[in-house]
Amino acid sequence: MPVWEESSLSRVVPPARPRKLAKVPFVELAEGRLQGVVSSGSDISRVYVSSVAAGSFGLVCRTNNNRPCGGLRGGLCNHILALTGEAVLQYGGGRVARYLQTDTADADPAAQQITQAIGAGRPQQADDGAAVAGQVFARFLRHLTYLELPATTAPVPEMHWFPAVGAVA
Template sequence: MVTEDGVAYERRSAVPVIIPVRPRKLAEVPFVELAEGRLQGVVSSRSDPRRLYASSITARRHGLSCHTNNNRPCGSLGGGQPCKHIGALIDAAVARYGLARVAHHLEADLPEDGADLGSGLRPGTAPDRAAEVFSSFLRHLAHLDLPPSTEPLPELQWFPAAAAVR
């Protein structure tokens, strides 16, 4: 991605803030990110408000992983077929980043008109990444507990400081 001044963001010390493509429901998918070679996030259970699922899709191979906060595998994920949590994660990612960016990150084929991103995946199973996904989610949540301050925070040196771009 190239910024307005013609410099690739990978070569800058500040990353541009990406404004969400459209609003998404935080209660359903409170956390979604494109990181570490996968689309990953936390999805709330529809049947039990105390249960969360750490769901992820690896780039290129499209390995699927979905586990509860009790470290149990999702009962609906099997045989490389996406469960409803993976579907909700994809929908939230597309709302947050846009279809083209998510497809590019996952190295997936862009779907035909009217199809969803899931149809462009060639899914298989992946190693359990629940601990990594929940850890990333908790790190993000910890920043919400910090008191307001104008002083720099060493742990947020990575945080985007440039103007927002689409």
């Protein structure tokens, strides 16, 4: 058995890379989708909840008041383009493409190559769009609660399983 499998400290998930959050405050690869939240360019209290399903490329883009995004008819809207762009910044193109199962020839594709691959698959709007948008928005609100949780000076021995990620990992 290779050593990687016999290590308590194998690196499974590469760390997220920092990015600016003003336009797209939340991106994740979870629940079989690239999903996240995109701030509206015109109304500061509105956000769009957007997602692309892995494999099928089923699309969802709705406002936080659950109205469908007008830009989604007949192709990818600007919110999904912005979401994909920020996902590539945060996770790297390779990881996003692998998760979505896009057929990009490049091992580390740019956001544009990924959105082209999605578009080439003639994506449809997901049937359960309203439900998906609700779930994603709930996960975004959950993520925001991490800001409110207090620090503690009691030791957490379990964190020894999660060593800092060095420059030469």
